[in-house]
Amino acid sequence: xxxxxxxxxxxxxxxxxxxxxxxxxxxxxxxxxxxxxxxxxxxxxxxxxxxxxxxxxxxxxxxxxxxxxxxxxxxxxxxxxxxxxxxxxxxxxxxxxxxxxxxxxxxxxxxxxxxxxxxxxxxxxxxxxxxxxxxxxxxxxxxxxxxxxxx
Amino acid sequence: xxxxxxxxxxxxxxxxxxxxxxxxxxxxxxxxxxxxxxxxxxxxxxxxxxxxxxxxxxxxxxxxxxxxxxxxxxxxxxxxxxxxxxxxxxxxxxxxxxxxxxxxxxxxxxxxxxxxxxxxxxxxxxxxxxxxxxxxxxxxxxxxxxxxxxxxxxxxxxxxxxxxxxxxxxxxxxxxxxxxxxxxxxxxxxxxxxxxxxxxxxxxxxxxxxxxxxxxxxxxxxxxxxxxxxxxxxxxxxxxxxxxxxxxxxxxxxxxxxxxxxxxxxxxxxxxxxxxxxxxxxxxxxxxxxxxxxxxxxxxxxxxxxxxxxxxxxxxxxxxxxxxxxxxxxxxxxxxxxxxxxxxxxxxxxxxxxxxxxx
Amino acid sequence: xxxxxxxxxxxxxxxxxxxxxxxxxxxxxxxxxxxxxxxxxxxxxxxxxxxxxxxxxxxxxxxxxxxxxxxxxxxxxxxxxxxxxxxxxxxxxxxxxxxxxxxxxxxxxxx
Numbered sequence: 001x002x003x004x005x006x007x008x009x010x011x012x013x014x015x016x017x018x019x020x021x022x023x024x025x026x027x028x029x030x031x032x033x034x035x036x037x038x039x040x041x042x043x044x045x046x047x048x049x050x051x052x053x054x055x056x057x058x059x060x061x062x063x064x065x066x067x068x069x070x071x072x073x074x075x076x077x078x079x080x081x082x083x084x085x086x087x088x089x090x091x092x093x094x095x096x097x098x099x100x101x102x103x104x105x106x107x108x109x110x111x112x113x114x115x116x117x118x119x120x121x122x123x124x125x126x127x128x129x130x131x132x133x134x135x136x137x138x139x140x141x142x143x144x145x146x147x148x149x150x151x
Numbered sequence: 152x153x154x155x156x157x158x159x160x161x162x163x164x165x166x167x168x169x170x171x172x173x174x175x176x177x178x179x180x181x182x183x184x185x186x187x188x189x190x191x192x193x194x195x196x197x198x199x200x201x202x203x204x205x206x207x208x209x210x211x212x213x214x215x216x217x218x219x220x221x222x223x224x225x226x227x228x229x230x231x232x233x234x235x236x237x238x239x240x241x242x243x244x245x246x247x248x249x250x251x252x253x254x255x256x257x258x259x260x261x262x263x264x265x266x267x268x269x270x271x272x273x274x275x276x277x278x279x280x281x282x283x284x285x286x287x288x289x290x291x292x293x294x295x296x297x298x299x300x301x302x303x304x305x306x307x308x309x310x311x312x313x314x315x316x317x318x319x320x321x322x323x324x325x326x327x328x329x330x331x332x333x334x335x336x337x338x339x340x341x342x343x344x345x346x347x348x349x350x351x352x353x354x355x356x357x358x359x360x361x362x363x364x365x366x367x368x369x370x371x372x373x374x375x376x377x378x379x380x381x382x383x384x385x386x387x388x389x390x391x392x393x394x395x396x397x398x399x400x401x402x403x404x405x406x407x408x409x410x411x412x413x414x415x416x417x418x419x420x421x422x423x424x425x426x427x428x429x430x431x432x433x434x435x436x437x438x439x440x441x442x443x444x445x446x447x448x449x450x451x452x453x454x455x456x457x458x459x460x461x462x463x464x465x466x467x468x469x470x471x472x473x474x475x476x477x478x479x480x481x482x483x484x485x486x487x488x489x490x491x492x493x494x495x496x497x498x499x500x501x502x503x504x505x506x507x508x509x510x
Numbered sequence: 511x512x513x514x515x516x517x518x519x520x521x522x523x524x525x526x527x528x529x530x531x532x533x534x535x536x537x538x539x540x541x542x543x544x545x546x547x548x549x550x551x552x553x554x555x556x557x558x559x560x561x562x563x564x565x566x567x568x569x570x571x572x573x574x575x576x577x578x579x580x581x582x583x584x585x586x587x588x589x590x591x592x593x594x595x596x597x598x599x600x601x602x603x604x605x606x607x608x609x610x611x612x613x614x615x616x617x618x619x620x621x
Contacts, residue, residue: 012170013169013170013192013506014192015191015192015193015194015506015509016192016217016506017214017215017216017217017220017299017506018169018216018217018218018504018506019214019216019217019218019220019298019299020217021169021217022217022218022261022298023297023298025280026280026284026287029264029276029277029280029281029284030277030280030281030284031281031284055192056194058190058191058192058193058194058614059613059614059615060190060191060193060612060613060614061162061170061191061192064162064170064191090210090211090214091194091196091199091214093199093202094194094195094196094198094199095195095198095614095616095619096193096194096195096612096614096615096616096619097194097195114214114299115217115296115297115298115299117297118297186605188607188610188611188613189611189612190611190612190613190614193612193614195614195619197620198619198620360535360537361537361582361583362583362584363537363538363539363582363584376559376560378560380560381560444555444562444564446562453539455539455540455555457542457553459544467544467545468544468545470542470543470544472539472540472542476587477539477540477584479584479587480583480584480586480587509612
């Protein structure tokens with residue numbers, strides 16, 4: 001049986017209403033317990049493999065999101081949690097919302113919902129773990145062929 | 152000779168689930184001053200009244216904040232109902248009371264967990280959130296949603312709770328009460344926890360008044376004000392007194408919130424025993440014209456919904472003054488003179504909700 | 511309004527009225543700006559126990575207003591907000607963010 005590494009997860013609240021954030025935290029606590037997939041929550045972007053982001057992007061957090069993303073080591077996976085992170089959601093028409101997370105950084109996995117349910121978030125994280133494995137494999141193959149290895 | 156330095160705190164910080172930025176002016180390890188900058192979550196949703204009509208706006212109001220979602224929706228609806236002169240059915244008032252108090256328990260439990268996390272007590276954090284899940288199950292059973300329910304509408308509620316459901320809820324609540332008593336013992340009696348909370352972050356009664364603090368943050372400094380006493384929803388029929396403490400430190404704020412959890416359980420029991428039969432909503436006719444300022448007691452304190460209507464289906468203005476906005480000056484005051492290492496706990500004890508603050 | 515009496519004040523009588531409320535032991539509850547047909551109106555709310563008193567100041571477009579943050583410290587947040595969102599100039603704020611409280615791209619979206 002193939003065993004995946006334990007990816008670390010970083011959560012950042014874009015301009016969400018908190019609904020998705022408390023559901024992300026609920027995923028980490030006893031009832032849903034995403035840690036059973038080997039995932040652990042970290043506050044340091046340089047430790048993180050998976051970037052969970054909730055809420056849309058506004059002019060002020062744009063730079064913060066870009067900064068966190070650039071500090072994470074490659075390969076990395078970005079999961080947009082909730083409809084606001086996917087495309088701006090109910091706040092799309094607000095003057096201070098630029099749109100979903102993909103307006104500033106590439107998003108790998110979109111988790112819809114308002115608020116996203118824990119089951120959906122866990123599904124997204126599990127998919128992210130698989131994608132991370134895939135990206136690692138690709139990097140290793142590249143490395144074996146003599147490339148730089150940056151996915 | 153002490154050295155002065157400025158340390159930026161946030162917006163992305165391990166103890167903060169939400170983004171806020173503070174510039175902390177330090178003298179060695181002591182904080183001398185804190186200057187906040189906000190706006191990371193500013194969406195500008197008050198301006199959406201120009202694009203969504205007054206009935207659709209209920210959905211926007213519910214998304215001001217996902218933690219007090221129910222109360223935001225209710226506060227907005229009550230303001231519009233007052234303008235339009237709508238009297239909602241008695242059963243709807245009781246339902247609002249029950250859902251409000253369930254929201255308060257869930258919010259306080261969430262806060263207890265975050266506080267435990269801030270002082271490094273991981274298992275206590277997990278326990279608090281495990282108990283909180285039972286409230287979320289009750290929400291899911293009665294409304295279909297876990298954090299955002301959309302059961303409020305102008306003129307009443309969209310859903311009802313039947314007798315069996317209420318009976319079941321009473322049993323669940325007894326369980327929650329027993330389990331909360333267990334963790335309360337640790338929060339209030341444990342020596343290590345006490346050493347982090349006691350004597351830290353004092354706010355005097357006078358300061359709380361002068362700085363316009365609200366909610367448990369204010370009540371922990373000895374001011375007995377609770378907007379539920381204003382008598383919205385079914386609160387006039389409920390017997391309760393504001394929970395206060397005279398101490399005014401972090402421990403007092405924790406103590407007040409824990410006692411408020413038990414108070415909320417008691418209020419739900421009273422409401423469930425008295426809830427009258429009948430409809431849960433009345434039809435809405437006409438368009439709002441006029442203004443109203445609705446004050447609601449949220450888990451974090453007083454929230455104000457100012458609605459101004461002009462006789463069309465689009466409102467002139469909706470303005471929400473949220474509790475954290477009012478508590479910021481008080482928080483900055485408590486930060487002065489504290490140890491740098493205590494900053495996360497001090498910020499957490501006002502129970503900040505940045506999403507509310509910036510709207 | 512339930513308990514909120516609204517008292518109209520002029521630009522000149524705002525500060526004396528606020529001082530009087532402060533002297534009587536009121537706390538600052540909120541300050542709210544609204545755009546009207548003839549400019550803006552500011553509503554200052556003060557509370558004592560459960561009682562609410564509102565002062566309403568009508569402003570013509572482009573008019574300035576004097577800060578009350580030296581009387582009520584927390585007012586600086588509301589006044590900076592009003593400046594950022596409505597473009598109303600507030601003079602002599604105790605802490606002036608100079609338009610950088612919200613740091614939004616669109617200047618004065620409510621103007």
